[in-house]
Amino acid sequence: MPEFKAPLRDINFVMNELLESEAFYQSLPGFEEASQDLMDAIVEEGAKFAESVLAPLNQSGDEEGCTWSEEGVKTPDGFPEAYQQYVENGWPALAAETAYGGQGMPNLLGIIQNELAGTANWSWGMYPGLSHGAIKTLEEHGDEDQKQAYLTKLVEGRWTGTMCLTESHCGSDLGLLRTKAEPQADGSYAITGTKIFISAGEHDMAENIVHIVLARLPDAPAGTKGISLFIVPKFMPAEDGGVGERNAVHCASIEKKMGIRASATCVMNFDGARGFLIGPPNKGLNCMFTFMNTARIGTAIQGLAHAELSYQGALEYARDRLAMRSLTGPKNPDGPADPIIVHPDVRRMLLTQKAIVEGSRAFLYYLAQLGDVVEHGDEERAKAADDLMAFLTPIGKAFVTEAGYEAANLGIQVYGGHGFIKEWGMEQIVRDARIAMLYEGTTGIQAMDLIGRKVLGSGGKLLTTFTDVIDAFCAANADEADAPYIDVLKAYKDEWLTVSMSIGEKAMQNPDEAGAAAVDYIMYSGYVTLAFFWARMAVLARQKIAAGDGDASFYEAKLMTAEFYFDRLLPRTRAHKEAMESGSDNLMAMPEAMFDF
Amino acid sequence: MPEFKAPLRDINFVMNELLESEAFYQSLPGFEEASQDLMDAIVEEGAKFAESVLAPLNQSGDEEGCTWSEEGVKTPDGFPEAYQQYVENGWPALAAETAYGGQGMPNLLGIIQNELAGTANWSWGMYPGLSHGAIKTLEEHGDEDQKQAYLTKLVEGRWTGTMCLTESHCGSDLGLLRTKAEPQADGSYAITGTKIFISAGEHDMAENIVHIVLARLPDAPAGTKGISLFIVPKFMPAEDGGVGERNAVHCASIEKKMGIRASATCVMNFDGARGFLIGPPNKGLNCMFTFMNTARIGTAIQGLAHAELSYQGALEYARDRLAMRSLTGPKNPDGPADPIIVHPDVRRMLLTQKAIVEGSRAFLYYLAQLGDVVEHGDEERAKAADDLMAFLTPIGKAFVTEAGYEAANLGIQVYGGHGFIKEWGMEQIVRDARIAMLYEGTTGIQAMDLIGRKVLGSGGKLLTTFTDVIDAFCAANADEADAPYIDVLKAYKDEWLTVSMSIGEKAMQNPDEAGAAAVDYIMYSGYVTLAFFWARMAVLARQKIAAGDGDASFYEAKLMTAEFYFDRLLPRTRAHKEAMESGSDNLMAMPEAMFDF
Incomplete structure (x- = not known):
């Protein structure tokens, strides 16, 4: 296994130099404390934890994997202890709201911490990572009692969370889901159904697990408009802040997977488990x-x-x-x-x-x-x-x-x-x-979201919010002598608008045109987006070198890597452009039976 | 696991219709018996064997893997029995020379049999597959005694073979290899060294294993010009055609791998093992x-x-x-x-x-x-x-x-x-x-072989042997109405010649230009080559449809797939072309120390 060294110099470059995070966060209410010194210190601590605690468990975790038994799921050796240390260091609270025990630091720091932990050991990072969705759900939609009972524990890290969406017959198409929620006399709901692919659904790293479950009320409309959200704890919260009665939710098995083998991917059976509605009925997906x-x-x-x-x-x-x-x-x-x-x-x-x-x-x-x-x-x-x-x-x-x-x-x-x-x-x-x-x-679902809901769904407006950002950058750095790649970027921006409009026009006649272009369109968009960031980094690197700021070889390397990107990776847009402009006939004409040979 | 169905219709199309194998082989001395009926029958038997015997062992073989012990290597359950059946059916002899027990069938049939077995179970196919190199070596370079002692057994399939090239410090760069061969009084050699990545180096599927080993004689020149080939049997051949004394070659361990887990990848120790020179001294690589x-x-x-x-x-x-x-x-x-x-x-x-x-x-x-x-x-x-x-x-x-x-x-x-x-x-x-x-x-080594040894090394002559084939095809099908994609193909052929020449010119000034273009060049070449075959298939499909030969939907599907290829895959050449023409500076300028960040 390569020995992981946190790429602190580059993180520092992006966070502080390119995105000027100190000034950025000083301008946002609630982040007054997020000075560069503090943010740097947090990143460095995160780096140490990732390098010294998580990285050594990455290969052994893959070899050992998780083990299921009637009693639950055993994670690989060292995983629970690492999680304990993570909790003791206060990491789960980093970017959570202060009102419920969080440290109220920027989401950016949370993402950097995820990156560091995940680079060292992605499987391990899945366990605290899955709490994120549960925390956000509770922050946004929980009532005060729910927040006190669950959110505080998740933020503390004493408990972890899951998101229970997928069922065996539906992943992307959640409108088909069947898990039922029946109202009980005490205001709770009896949740019945089977969820699959539940990461961190069962493990031995925390004393309780809070499942956020998508299910249908008895009178719910069909499809995606009849889905509600429920909190289903593994153990009922006890009065003293600990855990009480075991709930009727159990891990039936764990999946054998190609990778992330140390992350428990669980089949979860809800057998009339006690659940609590969170957010308005039938608005779960929203x-x-x-x-x-x-x-x-x-x-x-x-x-x-x-x-x-x-x-x-x-x-x-x-x-x-x-x-x-x-x-x-x-x-x-x-x-x-x-x-x-x-x-x-x-x-x-x-x-x-x-x-x-x-x-x-x-x-x-x-x-x-x-x-x-x-x-x-x-x-x-x-x-x-x-x-x-x-x-x-x-x-x-x-x-x-x-x-x-x-x-x-x-x-x-x-x-x-x-x-x-x-x-x-x-x-x-x-x-x-x-x-x-x-x-x-x-990737295909993201691609349909981009071209369908976002670009065409907004009549192109969402695309222009970003091309305006590109425009502003190009205008501010119009002198090609100081700012390489500006002309290239401008031409791409124009082309991006043109191809988007052209796909939109074709899709008005035939909706399959959007689907036929989708993945090539999102990859094209990705290369252009990265070109924008590479151009920004190149401009900054050149300024730093001109200013004699020291560390010249770091900035020289940025310029050389930018050149590589523009010369050798960005041209892949040519292939994606031709493919997406080729229309839908070359995909849709073949009758299904003729796919055989 | 997807249930494997041999793609007989498409194999038939390529073998009989596109490549007209019967007529082709009737024109080659030694293949008089290779009628279409016979070839079809062999392919169908191979398909049955692959579907019914090999495919069911594919997933179980991956799960079980191979097991090493002091006694040897145990292959997954069912593997030895399948091999036994393979031998009984006479498959090892299919494309081998008749003089030593082979059936003398075309190499094409051997390749099709490899495809069928390998699609069903690639790991299993590695065991007989590795004999191929040993058989070819013996056919070409063995003396009569060696052929009688070893080749006949390999052709029969009673024994299997290996190719022992790689050592831990050298794979592509065989000039560095260190395994020694010391002449003995009886004319044999004592082989000493360690080879790695030896597929089928040890297993329980056949009674003997014939290793073809690259090693150096005591007086050998350094580098690739001092390498000789030796036969090193696991057991000495016995007078009665069976096996005798155990030789000093042993499997020290097997590798844990990402895939092909049922194929034993062996570290082989040669501890003064008895070996026999094959071919001229110091000409092993040739x-x-x-x-x-x-x-x-x-x-x-x-x-x-x-x-x-x-x-x-x-x-x-x-x-x-x-x-x-x-x-x-x-x-x-x-x-x-x-x-x-x-x-x-x-x-x-x-x-x-x-x-x-x-x-x-x-x-x-x-x-x-x-x-x-x-x-x-x-x-x-x-x-x-x-x-x-x-x-x-x-x-x-x-x-x-x-x-x-x-x-x-x-x-x-x-x-x-x-x-x-x-x-x-x-x-x-x-x-x-x-x-x-x-x-x-x-891929990188193949790419250097293509651009360096083949294209530039021949002054472009080897490239034109193939572009001449394309030209002839285009000329014979000049009417675009009957032969789709001819114009596209012609343009590509011209472009291929042009970019090859341009890289050659740059490489004369700076040899790194060839290396910098190599992988993009080979991928570009691959897309153009496939375009040639797709164009040929499209022409033929259109002819078949026009002739009302029946099976129209098969030929329609060919035309549609050809259209897909030309519309959506071939344009990837645009990205490769830009990348390979961008030169070597964007790769070579960065000092090694600046790769860090």
Whole structure:
């Protein structure tokens, strides 16, 4: 397993230099305490915890996996102790509301902490990570009693949470779900049904688990408009703040998976379990949408995390491994061969990883900041941020997880045959990364959300909220001598608007045109979005070098990686553009029976 | 696990209709018996064996894996019995020379048999598959005694073979290898060293294992020019045709791998093992090159095999799984939702798989036929085929395994979250497929072979052997009304020549330019090559439809898949072209220390 070193210099660059977080958060009510010193200190502590506590459990956790028995689920050795330490350090409270025990720090810091923990050990990070949805649900929709009973415990980390959505016959199409909630005389509900794919549904890391469950009331309308949200605790909260009676919710089994094997993925049986309505009846899906964007950023981070870890491993190997001579003459003449980092194609793979990592980091931290504006900005600013976020989040989720998977695979490739061997740890990264394009909405689902609901659904308005941001950046850096890539970015922005309009026009005639273009459109959008962040980073790097701010080689590397991105990755838009413009006939014409051969 | 159904209709189409194998083989001396009836019958028997014997062991083999002990390696339950049956059926002898017990059937049939077995169970197929290299080595370079002692047993399948090349510090760069061969008084050699990644190096499926080992004689020159080949049997051949004394070669351990877990990947210790020189001293690598191309086709087939199996699984699921309604209105109005095959993006994924499978099949069978011409054609024809094959083989190996991995991943994606769960079998296909881009020369190594040794090394001549084939096809089908895509193909052929020349010119100034372009160049070449085969298939399909040959829907599907390929996959060349033309500076400028961040 590559030894994980937290990429503090780059985190610092994005958080402090590119996104100027101190000034940014000083302007948002409630974040007065978020000084750069404090934020840096928190990130550094998070880095230490990830490096020293979580990273050593990553490979052993994958080997051991989770074990199911009638009594419950045993997580891998060391996982509960690491969680205990995490709670003692106060991490669960970091970005939660102060009124219920939270520290009220920016969401950005929560995302950075997720990234650090997840890069070190994504499976472990799933357990506290799943609490996030439950916390947000309770913060937004819980009544005061529910908040006191559950939210405080989740924020403290004494209890963890889950989101129980999927059933075996429905994942993306939640309108089909069947779990029932029958009203009881005491005002509670009897919840009956089976949920699958419940991450952290059962484990041995905390004394209680709070399930947020999607279910149907007896009189609920069919489809997505008849879904309500319920709190179903594993143990009833006791008066003394501890836990009482065991509830009728049990883990029937856990899944054997390709990756994230140390994360328990549970089949959960609700057998008339006691549940409590949260939020208005039949509005469950709407309630969930309130934190859908932050949940998606949490998954997008997985692409970044695995790309980072794979890059670190590949870079180390490329420096150590000796094979063949450089095409331009020996670079290690005293050794039997040159380190493979001298070979252009090895560099192509490393730079692809590096460009994905750094570009995605800038993109996702920016999204996290927007999330803080949505929650803390004044009405106008919050609305603008919400629009931008609504547009960019599916791109972040789909594009970064796809790119992260590519990066993880390149990490194997740099190792050659050794990359396929478990001992080196590179193949685990690929197996772990594979889920990210599937859960929290597959790439295809994100793509339909983007083109359908967001772009066409807003008549293009949501797209222009972002192209306006690009425009403003280009206008402010109009002198190409100081700001590379501005012309390229401008041309892409225009093209993006044009292709979007063209797809929209075709989709008015035939809705399948939107579906036919969707995934190529979101990948195209991802490459252009990353180009915007790479252009911003390049402008800043050039300014820093010109100002003689020191650390010149860091900024030089940014410029070189930007050049690589524009030269070698951005052109992939050409393929996506041709494919999405080719229309829907080449997909829809074939009768279903003719797919056989 | 998707139930494997041998794709006999498509195999038949490529073998008989597209490549007209009967007429083709009637024209090659030694293949007089290879009638269409006989070839069809062999393929059908192979299909039955693969479907009924090998496919049921695929998932269980992955779960069980291999087990090492001091006594040897235990393969998964059922593997030895399946091998026994394979031997009894005479499969090992299929394409081997008749002089030593072979059936002398075309290499093409051997490749088809590999495909069928490998699609059903790639891990199992590795055991007989590895004998291939040993057989070829003995056929080409063994003396009569060696052939009688070893080759006959390998052809019979009573013994299996291995190729022992890699050592822990050298894989691609074999010049670094250290295994020693010391001459003994009796004319044999004492072989000492450790080899890694030896597939089928130890197992319980056959009574003996014949290792072909690369090692250095005491006076050997350094580097690749000092490598010799040795036969090192696990047991000495006995006078009676059985086995005698145990040799000092032992399996020290087996690797834990991402995939192909039922294939034993062995560390082999040679402790003064008795070995016998085969071929001339210090010419071991040259001897190996004689069958490098067929070995590579054998690996390229893996991309096709996994793409096929993944497609079969995805197609079945896409027909069964209900989720959401078609964008153009319900297609399954009586059900709760529509089968997901109605959604354009699901079709995009399925058609990508289908286009990769069928295009790759045509490409690789064509290569296999060339292999038969090289071995059986008259001098002039053999030379021409050898040139074509030298050029096309690295493309086949790199492109088809990369495309096959994409297809396997799309299979997971069609399943959504279920694709990540072991039970469905889709994730195993991805894990198994991952090795194909690594062994038998990584994609990067194939790419350097193509651009360096083949294209630039021949002054472009090897490229034009294939573009001449394209030209001839275009000329023979010049009427676009009857032959779709001819103009597109012609333009690509011209562009291919132009970009090749341009890279060659740059590489004369700076050799790193070749390395910097290599992988994008081989992927570009792969897409153009597949376009040629898709155009050929489309022409033929249109002719068949026009002739009213029946089976019209099969040919219609070919035309539609061809359209999909030209519309949606071929445009990826645009990205590769821009990337490879961007030069080497964006890769080589960054000092090694600046890769950190």
